[in-house]
Amino acid sequence: MSSNDGPTQLLRPVPAGAPRKPRSSVAFSFGSPVDDSGLGRLDLNDVLIRHAQATFVMRVAGASMREAGIDDGDLVLVDRAIHPSHDHVVIAIVDDGFVCRRLVVQPPPAARLCAADASVPDIVVAGEAGLQVWGVVTHAIKSLPV
Numbered sequence: 001m002s003s004n005d006g007p008t009q010l011l012r013p014v015p016a017g018a019p020r021k022p023r024s025s026v027a028f029s030f031g032s033p034v035d036d037s038g039l040g041r042l043d044l045n046d047v048l049i050r051h052a053q054a055t056f057v058m059r060v061a062g063a064s065m066r067e068a069g070i071d072d073g074d075l076v077l078v079d080r081a082i083h084p085s086h087d088h089v090v091i092a093i094v095d096d097g098f099v100c101r102r103l104v105v106q107p108p109p110a111a112r113l114c115a116a117d118a119s120v121p122d123i124v125v126a127g128e129a130g131l132q133v134w135g136v137v138t139h140a141i142k143s144l145p146v
Contacts, residue, residue: 048139054081056135058091058098065089065100067116070140076100078135093132094123100137 049055056078063072068089070076076091084090086105091098092113101113101123111131113123125131 048077049079050138051079051081054135055079055138060100060140064115064117064120065102068102070100070116070137071142073143075141076137077139077141079138080135082136082138084133084136089137091134091137092123093134098134099123103133 045052058076058078060070060074060076061072066072070089078091082088084103086103088103089100090103090113091100092103093099094113099113101115104112104114104122106112111125113125113131115122
């Protein structure tokens with residue numbers, strides 16, 4: 001493709017009433033890998049990390065957050081500088097161990113740590129003062145079979 005050509009059309013219009021098929025597409029936001037655009041190397045630290053000094057990588061064990069897109073063995077980026085809020089996925093300290101759960105803030109003085117798997121019971125915290133959130137999960141990184 002020459003530099004004068006427009007972007008390749010990846011999606012086509014669907015006629016009204018036609019059955020919809022799942023589609024996937026790829027967007028090149030940092031230049032195309034087939035086009036030497038003169039851009040420098042992509043630094044994932046710049047793309048994924050807001051607070052470099054407060055961001056950590058942890059490996060998730062267990063399947064309780066699978067329905068939220070976080071599987072056993074995934075790596076998660078955890079930012080300790082972000083204030084945890086309702087509906088954030090967080091790493092919390094429970095019984096001297098770490099758990100990955102969704103934070104549900106209820107009318108004071110209660111909060112819940114909810115697994116995405118409905119069969120896993122919620123962890124109820126009797127007051128936000130008793131809740132020890134270690135950090136907020138900002139990204140999940142998956143390994144794919146190769």
